[in-house]
Amino acid sequence: QKEVEQDPGPLSVPEGAIVSLNCTYSNSAFQYFMWYRQYSRKGPELLMYTYSSGNKEDGRFTAQVDKSSKYISLFIRDSQPSDSATYLCAFPNAGNNRKLIWGLGTSLAVNP
Amino acid sequence: NAGVTQTPKFQVLKTGQSMTLQCAQDMNHEYMSWYRQDPGMGLRLIHYSVGAGITDQGEVPNGYNVSRSTTEDFPLRLLSAAPSQTSVYFCASSHPSGRAYTGELFFGEGSRLTVL
Numbered sequence: 001q002k003e004v005e006q007d008p009g010p011l012s013v014p015e016g017a018i019v020s021l022n023c024t025y026s027n028s029a030f031q032y033f034m035w036y037r038q039y040s041r042k043g044p045e046l047l048m049y050t051y052s053s054g055n056k057e058d059g060r061f062t063a064q065v066d067k068s069s070k071y072i073s074l075f076i077r078d079s080q081p082s083d084s085a086t087y088l089c090a091f092p093n094a095g096n097n098r099k100l101i102w103g104l105g106t107s108l109a110v111n112p
Numbered sequence: 113n114a115g116v117t118q119t120p121k122f123q124v125l126k127t128g129q130s131m132t133l134q135c136a137q138d139m140n141h142e143y144m145s146w147y148r149q150d151p152g153m154g155l156r157l158i159h160y161s162v163g164a165g166i167t168d169q170g171e172v173p174n175g176y177n178v179s180r181s182t183t184e185d186f187p188l189r190l191l192s193a194a195p196s197q198t199s200v201y202f203c204a205s206s207h208p209s210g211r212a213y214t215g216e217l218f219f220g221e222g223s224r225l226t227v228l
Contacts, residue, residue: 034216043116043202043219044155088155098143098162098206099170100217104154 001026006089006103015112019076023089023103026070030101033065034090035074038105044088048074079110114138118203118220125193125227133188133223135203141218143206144186145170146178148199149222155202161186193227200224 006023013019021035032051036044048063050056050072056063062075076083089103119134137144145160147170157170161180175197177189186205190197201224204217 041222043204043221044217045219046216049216098145098160099157100155102155104152 003027003101004089004091004103007106008104010107010109012109012111013079015079015081015110017079017110019079019083019108019110021074021076021087021089021106021108023072024070025072025091025101027091027101028067028070030091032092033063033072034092034100035061035063036088036090038086038088040085047087081110081112084109116203116205116218116220118201118223120223121221122224123226125190125225127193127195127227129193131190131193133190133201133203133225135186135188135220136184137186137203137205137218138184139205139207139218140183141205141207142183144180145204145217146176146186146188147202147204148172148197149202150199158188158201190225193225195227198225198227 004025034049035047037047038044050063050065053065053067060077064073086105086107088105091101093099116137142163146158147155149155156172158176159178161167164180164183167178167180180186200222202222203220206217
């Protein structure tokens with residue numbers, strides 16, 4: 001079993017749709033949960049991070065963590081064409097917090 | 113504030129050639145790292161450094177060397193390029209204080225390397 005699983009997509013939605021992006025993980029020691037966004041031909045940039053379980057909201061974006069199910073989600077409300085990118089989940093390695101465990105990324109296209 | 117700057121952006125090499133990918137950051141970050149990104153494989157850590165004079169191996173260090181003589185610069189050297197090193201390479205840095213457990217990385221725009 002991979003340490004992190006993320007459906008690569010591609011996911012295509014119409015503008016204004018609610019988007020749900022998900023990752024599952026196997027290491028119960030993970031405490032920080034991150035979402036990075038990567039535009040085509042650019043480096044990833046941190047979008048949001050959460051600590052432990054629960055929800056965190058930032059504008060149109062909501063990050064959700066369910067530690068009991070080892071499942072994290074990123075919701076995008078009122079999606080815009082500018083949200084078209086690859087979204088990667090990432091987890092600081094519990095044994096070495098400088099090493100991140102990455103999902104493969106989900107490619108999202110928001111169509112006008 | 114330029115952030116993380118990588119050069120060159122594109123490079124084509126022949127098998128066996130050597131080259132250096134440059135990375136510089138102007139944010140006074142102690143931590144710097146190199147990743148490669150390949151389709152179906154995701155981001156994989158090559159080498160990282162927690163400060164000047166200190167480097168360590170990541171997941172896929174073979175065929176690559178690094179050094180960290182200054183806080184600002186972290187070059188990645190390919191000793192004898194192989195087609196398997198065709199990839200997109202990203203340099204990333206982070207600030208240690210207050211960020212040690214968040215893993216918030218600042219990435220450069222990438223260097224696209226093709227080895228023929």
